[in-house]
Amino acid sequence: MKLVHSLAELREEIASHKKSQKSIGFVPTMGALHEGHASLMREARENNDFVVLSIFVNPTQFGVNEDFSKYPRTLPEDCKIAEASGVDLVFAPSAEEMYPLGFQTYIEVGKVAEPLCGKFRPGHFRGVTTVVNRLFNLIEPTRAYFGQKDIQQCLVLLRMVKDFGSPVELVICPTIREKDGLAMSSRNRYLSATERKKSLVIYRALQAVELLHQQGETEVAELSLAAEQELARVPEFELQYLEILSYPDLEKIETVKDQAVIAIAGFLGKTRLIDNSIL
Amino acid sequence: MKLVHSLAELREEIASHKKSQKSIGFVPTMGALHEGHASLMREARENNDFVVLSIFVNPTQFGVNEDFSKYPRTLPEDCKIAEASGVDLVFAPSAEEMYPLGFQTYIEVGKVAEPLCGKFRPGHFRGVTTVVNRLFNLIEPTRAYFGQKDIQQCLVLLRMVKDFGSPVELVICPTIREKDGLAMSSRNRYLSATERKKSLVIYRALQAVELLHQQGETEVAELSLAAEQELARVPEFELQYLEILSYPDLEKIETVKDQAVIAIAGFLGKTRLIDNSIL
Numbered sequence: 001m002k003l004v005h006s007l008a009e010l011r012e013e014i015a016s017h018k019k020s021q022k023s024i025g026f027v028p029t030m031g032a033l034h035e036g037h038a039s040l041m042r043e044a045r046e047n048n049d050f051v052v053l054s055i056f057v058n059p060t061q062f063g064v065n066e067d068f069s070k071y072p073r074t075l076p077e078d079c080k081i082a083e084a085s086g087v088d089l090v091f092a093p094s095a096e097e098m099y100p101l102g103f104q105t106y107i108e109v110g111k112v113a114e115p116l117c118g119k120f121r122p123g124h125f126r127g128v129t130t131v132v133n134r135l136f137n138l139i140e141p142t143r144a145y146f147g148q149k150d151i152q153q154c155l156v157l158l159r160m161v162k163d164f165g166s167p168v169e170l171v172i173c174p175t176i177r178e179k180d181g182l183a184m185s186s187r188n189r190y191l192s193a194t195e196r197k198k199s200l201v202i203y204r205a206l207q208a209v210e211l212l213h214q215q216g217e218t219e220v221a222e223l224s225l226a227a228e229q230e231l232a233r234v235p236e237f238e239l240q241y242l243e244i245l246s247y248p249d250l251e252k253i254e255t256v257k258d259q260a261v262i263a264i265a266g267f268l269g270k271t272r273l274i275d276n277s278i279l
Numbered sequence: 280m281k282l283v284h285s286l287a288e289l290r291e292e293i294a295s296h297k298k299s300q301k302s303i304g305f306v307p308t309m310g311a312l313h314e315g316h317a318s319l320m321r322e323a324r325e326n327n328d329f330v331v332l333s334i335f336v337n338p339t340q341f342g343v344n345e346d347f348s349k350y351p352r353t354l355p356e357d358c359k360i361a362e363a364s365g366v367d368l369v370f371a372p373s374a375e376e377m378y379p380l381g382f383q384t385y386i387e388v389g390k391v392a393e394p395l396c397g398k399f400r401p402g403h404f405r406g407v408t409t410v411v412n413r414l415f416n417l418i419e420p421t422r423a424y425f426g427q428k429d430i431q432q433c434l435v436l437l438r439m440v441k442d443f444g445s446p447v448e449l450v451i452c453p454t455i456r457e458k459d460g461l462a463m464s465s466r467n468r469y470l471s472a473t474e475r476k477k478s479l480v481i482y483r484a485l486q487a488v489e490l491l492h493q494q495g496e497t498e499v500a501e502l503s504l505a506a507e508q509e510l511a512r513v514p515e516f517e518l519q520y521l522e523i524l525s526y527p528d529l530e531k532i533e534t535v536k537d538q539a540v541i542a543i544a545g546f547l548g549k550t551r552l553i554d555n556s557i558l
Contacts, residue, residue: 007444021298102528104390105408105442110383129384137444163384165286165416249381 022049026141032186045086061127301328305420311465324365340406
C-alpha cells in the first residue's frame with residue numbers, strides 16, 4: 001500500500017492505472033476509520049482492480065460552530081486499517097492541495113439537500129459535493145463507495161452524479177453497527193460511557209418504526225409517534241430532527257407508499273449523532 | 280462524420296474511443312457556426328485523434344429577457360461546416376437529455392464571474408459552467424477549445440477546471456474577425472446593414488486602447504478615455520460596459536502592470552455585441 005499527499009504523486013499513480021484500463025474503486029473518507037469504513041474498502045477491493053482511499057477532513061463541510069478543529073485525525077492507525085482492508089493507495093492531501101489559491105467554484109445542490117441535515121447544517125452538502133466532485137475528477141474512479149449511515153449525503157451525491165453526468169458509479173453500502181445496534185461513526189468516540197449507553201435509543205426508535213411498518217402501518221404520523229415515544233424514554237437525547245420522507249427524493253409524505261426513509265439526528269451532550277432506516 | 284442526439288449513442292461512441300486511448304478534442308458550441316467556430320474545430324483536429332463538436336442552445340445561460348427562443352438554430356448548415364472542419368462526431372442533444380427530470384445541481388461560480396457580463400447577465404455563467412461541466416463529464420475530452428471572443432467565459436471555465444481538478448486541458452484560441460475587424464459572432468446575423476457598419480466602432484475602440492498602451496500609457500483612466508472617445512463617435516451604440524481589468528482574475532486595477540484585458544459590451548438596436556483585447 002502506498003501513501004501519497006500531493007496532487008502530483010496522486011496524478012502519477014492514477015495515470016499509470018488508467019493506462020492499463022484497470023477499474024478503480026474509491027472510498028472517500030475523513031479518516032478516523034472504523035469498521036464501517038473498512039466494509040466500504042472491502043467492497044471496493046472485491047469489485048475493482050485498484051482501490052484508492054482518500055483521507056481529508058474537509059473544512060468546507062463544517063459549520064463555524066461545529067467540530068472541525070477537534071475532529072479526530074488518526075492517520076497512522078487509519079493506514080493500518082486501510083492496508084488490512086486491501087487498499088492500494090491512500091491519498092491524504094493538505095487543505096492547500098484540495099483548495100488551491102483563489103479557489104472559488106462550488107457546487108450548488110438542490111431540493112434533496114434542503115431537509116434533514118441540510119436544514120441544520122447550512123452549507124454542509126455544498127462542502128461535501130464540492131470536495132467529492134473534486135476527488136472524483138482527480139481519481140477518475142470506476143466506482144465510489146458510501147455508507148447508508150449518511151443517507152442524505154448518498155442521495156445528494158447520487159443526484160449530483162446524475163445531473164453532472166459524472167462517469168462514476170456510486171455504491172451505497174449498508175450501515176455497520178456495533179453489536180448493540182449503535183451505528184458506527186467517527187464521532188462515537190466523543191461519547192462518555194453513560195452517553196454511549198443512552199445512544200442506543202436512536203436505534204431502538206428506528207426499530208420501533210420498522211416493526212410498526214412491517215405490521216402494516218403506513219401513516220407517517222403514526223410511525224413518527226412510535227419513534228417519538230421511544231426517544232422520550234431518554235430525555236438526555238436532544239432531538240434535532242425525526243422525519244419520515246420519500247426515498248430517494250426526500251420529499252414530505254403523509255403515507256408510506258413506495259420507499260421511504262426515517263432519519264433521526266440529535267445530540268447526546270455535545271456529540272451529534274445521526275441514523276436512519278429505509279422502509 | 281457521425282451525428283448523434285442521445286446520451287446513449289454518445290456514450291457508446293466515447294467508450295469505444297476511450298478504450299483505444301485516443302485523445303479527444305472537444306468544441307462545445309450553441310451552433311449557428313461561423314469561421315470562429317471552424318477555427319476551433321481545425322485546431323482540435325490538428326491536435327487530437329478524435330474530434331467532438333457539441334451543438335446545444337443551453338437554456339440555463341439565457342436570461343428571461345434574452346434571445347433564447349430566437350437564437351439561430353441551423354443544424355444542417357452546422358453539420359456541413361463541422362464535416363469540412365474535420366469533426367468526427369457531432370452531439371446535438373435535446374434539453375431533456377441535458378437536463379434530466381429532477382435536475383437540481385448547478386455550479387456556483389466565484390469572483391471571476393462577477394464583473395463584465397456577469398453583472399449584466401445574472402445566472403449566465405452559472406448556466407455556462409453547469410452545461411460545460413456536464414459535457415466534459417459525458418465526453419471526457421483530453422482538450423477543449425474556446426474562443427477568446429468570450430474572454431470571461433474562458434476565464435470562468437479555466438477557474439472551474441482548476442478548482443474542480445477536471446482532467447481536461449482548456450485551449451483558448453484567438454478571436455476570429457471579419458475582414459473589417461468585427462469579431463465573428465452568431466449574433467452578428469441579427470444586425471441590419473446600417474448596424475453592421477456601425478458595429479466596427481467596438482473594434483476601433485479596442486485598437487485605440489491597444490495603440491495607446493503600445494505607446495507606453497499604463498493608466499487605466501487614460502486608456503479607458505481613448506476607448507470612450509472612439510465609442511462616442513457612434514451614438515447609436517448603447518454601451519453596457521467598458522472595463523480594463525486584471526488578467527486572468529478580472530479584478531479592478533488603476534494601472535496596467537502585467538497582463539490586463541479591455542472588454543466592451545453594448546447594443547446596436549436589439550443586438551448585443553461583445554469584444555475584448557488582452558493588453
